[in-house]
Amino acid sequence: MAERLSNREGIKGMANPTRYGIERVAYWLQRLTGLGLLAYLIGHIFETSTIVHGKVAWDKMLEFTQTPQGHIILTLVIGMCVFHTANGIRVMLGHGGIGVGKPGQPEYPYKAASLNYKQRLCIWVSIGLAALAMMYGASVLFGD
Amino acid sequence: MRESIIMKIHYGTALGAVVLVAVHILMRMTQNFGQSLQYQNVIANYHFLPYALMLESILILLSVHGFNGLRVILLELKQGSSYEKMVNYGSIASMAILIAYGSRTILMAGMGMS
Amino acid sequence: MAVVTAPKPSEELISIDKTSDQLDTITLRIARSNPAAGHETTYSEFKVPVKKWTTVLETILYVKQNLDHAVAVRYSCRQASCGSCGMKINGKPSLACYTRVSELHSNVITVEPMNNFPIIRDLAVDFKQLISNHKKIKPFIIREDSEVTPESKEFIQTPKDVEKYLQFSYCIKCGLCNAACPTMATDTSFIGPQGLAQAYRYVADNRDKGKEDRLKIVDDSHGIWRCHFAGSCSHVCPKGVDPAMAIQLLRGYLLGFQK
Amino acid sequence: MVNSIELDLLIVGSGLAGLRAAIQAAKVSSKLKIGVISKLQVMRSHSVSAEGGTAAVLYPEDGDSLESHVYDTVKGSDFLGDQDVIERLVQEMPSEIYQLEHWGMPWSRREDGRIGQRPFGGYSFSRATYAQDKVGFYEMQTLYDTCQKFDNIEFYNEWFVTSVIHDGQSFCGITAIELSSGNFYTFKAKALIIATGGAGRVYSFSTYSLSSTPDGLDMAYRAGMALKDMEFVQFHPTGILPSGILITEAARGEGGYLINKDGERFMKKYAPNKLELASRDVVSRAMMTEINEGRGFKNETGVECLKLDLTHLGKEVIIGKLPAIREISLKFNGVDPVTEPIDVRPVCHYMMGGIHTNIDGATEIQGIWAAGEAACNSVHGANRLGANSTSECLVWGKITGEQAAKYILEGKSQPPFPMHLIATEEKRIYDGIFRGSGSVNPYEVRQELTDIMNSKAYVYRTENNLVEGLKQVRQLHQKTWKHVDDKAKEYNTNFSNVMELDSMFRVAEVILMGAIARKESRGAHARVDYPDRDDKNFLHHTLVYYDTKEPVLKTHPVTITKYQPVERKY
Ligand SMILES: Cc1cc2nc3c(=O)[nH]c(=O)nc-3n(C[C@H](O)[C@H](O)[C@H](O)COP(=O)(O)OP(=O)(O)OC[C@H]3O[C@@H](n4cnc5c(N)ncnc54)[C@H](O)[C@@H]3O)c2cc1C
Ligand code: HEM
Ligand code: SF4
Ligand code: F3S
Ligand code: FES
Numbered sequence A: 001m002a003e004r005l006s007n008r009e010g011i012k013g014m015a016n017p018t019r020y021g022i023e024r025v026a027y028w029l030q031r032l033t034g035l036g037l038l039a040y041l042i043g044h045i046f047e048t049s050t051i052v053h054g055k056v057a058w059d060k061m062l063e064f065t066q067t068p069q070g071h072i073i074l075t076l077v078i079g080m081c082v083f084h085t086a087n088g089i090r091v092m093l094g095h096g097g098i099g100v101g102k103p104g105q106p107e108y109p110y111k112a113a114s115l116n117y118k119q120r121l122c123i124w125v126s127i128g129l130a131a132l133a134m135m136y137g138a139s140v141l142f143g144d
Numbered sequence B: 001m002r003e004s005i006i007m008k009i010h011y012g013t014a015l016g017a018v019v020l021v022a023v024h025i026l027m028r029m030t031q032n033f034g035q036s037l038q039y040q041n042v043i044a045n046y047h048f049l050p051y052a053l054m055l056e057s058i059l060i061l062l063s064v065h066g067f068n069g070l071r072v073i074l075l076e077l078k079q080g081s082s083y084e085k086m087v088n089y090g091s092i093a094s095m096a097i098l099i100a101y102g103s104r105t106i107l108m109a110g111m112g113m114s
Numbered sequence C: 001m002a003v004v005t006a007p008k009p010s011e012e013l014i015s016i017d018k019t020s021d022q023l024d025t026i027t028l029r030i031a032r033s034n035p036a037a038g039h040e041t042t043y044s045e046f047k048v049p050v051k052k053w054t055t056v057l058e059t060i061l062y063v064k065q066n067l068d069h070a071v072a073v074r075y076s077c078r079q080a081s082c083g084s085c086g087m088k089i090n091g092k093p094s095l096a097c098y099t100r101v102s103e104l105h106s107n108v109i110t111v112e113p114m115n116n117f118p119i120i121r122d123l124a125v126d127f128k129q130l131i132s133n134h135k136k137i138k139p140f141i142i143r144e145d146s147e148v149t150p151e152s153k154e155f156i157q158t159p160k161d162v163e164k165y166l167q168f169s170y171c172i173k174c175g176l177c178n179a180a181c182p183t184m185a186t187d188t189s190f191i192g193p194q195g196l197a198q199a200y201r202y203v204a205d206n207r208d209k210g211k212e213d214r215l216k217i218v219d220d221s222h223g224i225w226r227c228h229f230a231g232s233c234s235h236v237c238p239k240g241v242d243p244a245m246a247i248q249l250l251r252g253y254l255l256g257f258q259k
Numbered sequence D: 001m002v003n004s005i006e007l008d009l010l011i012v013g014s015g016l017a018g019l020r021a022a023i024q025a026a027k028v029s030s031k032l033k034i035g036v037i038s039k040l041q042v043m044r045s046h047s048v049s050a051e052g053g054t055a056a057v058l059y060p061e062d063g064d065s066l067e068s069h070v071y072d073t074v075k076g077s078d079f080l081g082d083q084d085v086i087e088r089l090v091q092e093m094p095s096e097i098y099q100l101e102h103w104g105m106p107w108s109r110r111e112d113g114r115i116g117q118r119p120f121g122g123y124s125f126s127r128a129t130y131a132q133d134k135v136g137f138y139e140m141q142t143l144y145d146t147c148q149k150f151d152n153i154e155f156y157n158e159w160f161v162t163s164v165i166h167d168g169q170s171f172c173g174i175t176a177i178e179l180s181s182g183n184f185y186t187f188k189a190k191a192l193i194i195a196t197g198g199a200g201r202v203y204s205f206s207t208y209s210l211s212s213t214p215d216g217l218d219m220a221y222r223a224g225m226a227l228k229d230m231e232f233v234q235f236h237p238t239g240i241l242p243s244g245i246l247i248t249e250a251a252r253g254e255g256g257y258l259i260n261k262d263g264e265r266f267m268k269k270y271a272p273n274k275l276e277l278a279s280r281d282v283v284s285r286a287m288m289t290e291i292n293e294g295r296g297f298k299n300e301t302g303v304e305c306l307k308l309d310l311t312h313l314g315k316e317v318i319i320g321k322l323p324a325i326r327e328i329s330l331k332f333n334g335v336d337p338v339t340e341p342i343d344v345r346p347v348c349h350y351m352m353g354g355i356h357t358n359i360d361g362a363t364e365i366q367g368i369w370a371a372g373e374a375a376c377n378s379v380h381g382a383n384r385l386g387a388n389s390t391s392e393c394l395v396w397g398k399i400t401g402e403q404a405a406k407y408i409l410e411g412k413s414q415p416p417f418p419m420h421l422i423a424t425e426e427k428r429i430y431d432g433i434f435r436g437s438g439s440v441n442p443y444e445v446r447q448e449l450t451d452i453m454n455s456k457a458y459v460y461r462t463e464n465n466l467v468e469g470l471k472q473v474r475q476l477h478q479k480t481w482k483h484v485d486d487k488a489k490e491y492n493t494n495f496s497n498v499m500e501l502d503s504m505f506r507v508a509e510v511i512l513m514g515a516i517a518r519k520e521s522r523g524a525h526a527r528v529d530y531p532d533r534d535d536k537n538f539l540h541h542t543l544v545y546y547d548t549k550e551p552v553l554k555t556h557p558v559t560i561t562k563y564q565p566v567e568r569k570y
Helices: A011-015 A021-053 A055-065 A068-095 A117-143 B003-030 B039-047 B049-077 B081-110 C018-022 C056-067 C128-136 C159-170 C176-180 C192-203 C211-218 C232-236 C243-255 D016-028 D066-076 D083-102 D135-147 D215-222 D280-292 D311-321 D323-333 D388-410 D419-434 D442-456 D463-478 D493-517
Strands: C025-034 C039-049 C086-089 C092-095 C108-112 C119-121 D003-006 D009-012 D034-038 D153-157 D159-166 D171-178 D183-188 D191-194 D233-240 D257-259 D304-309 D342-351 D354-356 D368-370 D540-545 D552-557
Touching: A011 A021, A011 B049, A021 A055, A021 A068, A021 A117, A021 B039, A021 B049, A021 B081, A021 C232, A055 A068, A055 B039, A068 A117, A068 B003, A068 C243, B003 B049, B003 C243, B039 B049, B039 B081, B049 B081, C025 C056, C025 C119, C039 C056, C056 C108, C056 D442, C086 C176, C092 C176, C092 C232, C128 C192, C159 C192, C176 C192, C176 C232, C192 C211, C192 C243, C211 C243, C232 C243, D009 D016, D009 D171, D009 D388, D016 D034, D016 D135, D016 D153, D016 D191, D016 D388, D034 D159, D066 D083, D083 D135, D083 D388, D135 D388, D159 D215, D159 D419, D159 D493, D171 D191, D171 D419, D183 D419, D191 D215, D191 D388, D215 D354, D215 D493, D233 D280, D233 D323, D280 D304, D280 D342, D311 D323, D323 D342, D368 D388, D419 D493, D442 D463, D442 D493, D463 D493, D493 D540, D493 D552
Parallel strands: C025 C108, D003 D183, D009 D034, D009 D191, D034 D153, D191 D368
Antiparallel strands: C025 C039, C086 C092, C086 C108, D159 D171, D171 D183, D233 D342, D257 D304, D304 D342, D540 D552
């Protein structure tokens, strides 16, 4: 009730990346991939724990992952990992104040220096790298 | 803990992970991917102490990083002191559980208990 | 002796869209609500005549003056310097007096109250949180000799020193950045880009000695770390403040990248 | 039962004057409970729009002197300024500039790191201290932010003050409506500072914020205080079309030209020495003469205008020193001053008159001070020089803040609160306006009223026009416009707009009556039928008192210390 009155956008504001340019998309992807990777990490740890039950259990697990669905998930994980890492490095440097532009007298029409082409380029490169990695990963996985 | 220290840990774990995960994945690439997952090879890996240690550090780094990331998202989603306390302790507990569970695998596989 | 030079088009001239001459009536949709009186949001539609220089604020005032006196809207300077008229225009946080109808390239304009601020009524929202967060970061020069004596002259500050903070003091406290920020959308305790940028404005001022104080204030579980450099604040800021930059630079101190 | 709030010091208005007063009072004692109350959110006051500069003598070593600032101001005032008051302004200013600087004001700097100054109309030295072309904005920000230091300053954002209550001798309190809830309150306090700013919205073509209506003047006037010299309305030479937004004098200070249809820099005919930098009244009259004699341009809107040419200054100067001008003309006019001259026309910009005060800003009622544009301590006389108004706000903000705080600390006994006045005020508001009825659209009435002022009491005035104007204003006032369609309590701006309109009528009447009575031309008041200054009959201030029947006109002597009136030439 109080939240409705406060007119906060709520989870939609976090979850809708379509406004405010590519930086907002990057923010959203970073979150999503972070969560995805965490989910995978948890899964992965359970997955690998089968090894303590011997070869049979391990092979059964492997069989389970080596299905098309398993490959798709793994491909996604590769993409998520690459994007999250590459973009994470950009974000980290940004958070340290690196590459976010230099203060100066802004000129009308104001263009924010922090939303500069280098940042944008890095975001696109992260997306591109992730796509490449996914293609490569998919070719290896499905290639077998 | 001051938020800046937590976040420095968050960035630190991320940086550490970059290097180690790269090694971890490259190991899968040294051989044919399918082969690298063969039971014997995996067990061999676990028996190789430096590699086991690396796996252990990846485990710690990523659990800390990942659950702190989750903590951040949850803190931003909803506020209130008891909720926030729950989130803070909850994420520490989750980290601990995941690390314990993963370590069990590494330890047992490494010691050849299976 | 000056002669009138024939107006020549400049490459960077941001001229009024000449085709918009044909734009003569638009439909203005205004979000109406009065939470205190229990009225949920509804939309009223009006036909409003416009010219090429007409701003969205003028269309709203046209409605208020001629069609429906009851529209609740905040405004004052009508020249983008007072920060009163922030609202969502066709979904994007903007200043109404600073948005020309012709820029929107649409015959239907929807105006709604800014998100992340409680609604008082219709388009007018409550600024208590922004005001108190602004106060929280100690937005003033902190130093012992900040009161003048009869002998005082100025603290020396070169144009270069001024440039380090000047852009951040463009802030008109319109709140658009807080309305756009994704963290603000859910985090009720977040200081917000407006306050954080002002913290940096004072930290970057070489007359100020309050850096440690302010760093302590923003280093909080709902402080500076809740900014994820989404950049939406800078995307909507009408004054070129670039809060996203200010926040990252401020965080640079906390991370030890900046001294 | 009426809600009541008790404070020590009340400051109505949160412009430069109000905020400066609040800080000063808070500095005097941290025990005083200070309330700054404003119908806008405090940082939205009109003062944020001031652009060009604040006058002060900072560089005597470079040839400036206090004396010269005093004389320029006296001359600018067409010798109607009180000279002791002007001296006070000039003496206090340098330290105010440094004080603001110490509080964080981003003054533009010279290469050596000292504060920069630029030329401004009517001055014989470059002494308009500047911070790009957003001087008022930065000053407001500096003061607002500095206020945050003091925990004993409380801000009442968006409270519409409706009346001043006193017992005939001393101040008792005020009445106000909290806009967000619509509730009616009384404030009891020991002292009051009125800093409600200028009233330029009584003209339809105006540089002022849309909120600059004469509520504060009217409040004081209804409470029995005199309004002084209201006939002197300054018309700034350069307002852009169609909005009336100001192009600061700094544009000419930096070297901009005014040109007519023949491409001629016509100011050389009117002020051969100072050209575009003659005082504002002189330039505005020159422009109207050009337009009246058919040498104007026609703006797209059909209004006649002249052009302000900055193109020869070059992109660097324009972007570096006049960024807001470029922004304004690009945004609101579609013209880039780097490449094209701007259409301009004289525009209502300042009210020299205001609530009658003495040199300390004290009004005729004990415990009430007035500061800033709302006050008339006669520092500007018949014509204000650019950059002297923000100065005035700062100096008398400080003086009144200090005086009021000390007065409160003296602990004079409070008169009993005249409760019956509250009831009367409630009746005026709720029965008279809120529950009034009628079918006339108040916004149309406002347009009509302000158009009358624009056409009848503009740059050049005649007896006929003024008398006709007064007649029309009074007729319009008779119409039953007093009603509010919006019946909601919360954030009812329809209601506050009608309250504002109510005050505009009384103040417009005062302006016109003063202008009719002053049968001479002096400063900003230019009578075609009396083209000369008449020191024999009119070297005095006009005072107007409220009366239920018809306003009462009186006169008040001018204080002359050093400079006897001489002819004024630029
Ligand atoms: C466009 C423009 C440019 C200018 N440039 C310059 C310049 O370069 N240099 C210079 O020296 N001067 C300049 N001036 C003049 C100067 O800006 C003003 O004279 C000065 O800002 C007035 O300040 P103030 O504090 O008296 O009042 P304002 O800033 O006008 O504040 C008035 C306050 O009173 C409040 N108020 C009014 N009525 C009520 C009510 N009924 N209830 C509650 N509150 C109320 C308002 O909310 C507001 O807070 C300029 C003026 C204009 C119009
Ligand atoms: C290996 C390289 C990695 C790097 C460089 C990296 C970097 C980052 C950075 C900088 C952030 C902070 C983002 C912000 O505050 O806006 C972040 C957040 C996060 N990371 Fe990672 N990370 C990495 C791997 C992982 C992995 C493997 C996981 C999964 C376990 C993970 C889970 C998360 C989560 C859940 C968040 C929170 C998301 C958010 O706040 O938006 N990260 N990461
Ligand atoms: S930073 Fe920009 S958007 Fe935010 S309040 Fe200030 S001026 Fe408005
Ligand atoms: S939009 Fe919000 S997340 Fe940071 S960069 Fe701006 S404050
Ligand atoms: S009305 Fe002042 S910013 Fe729009």
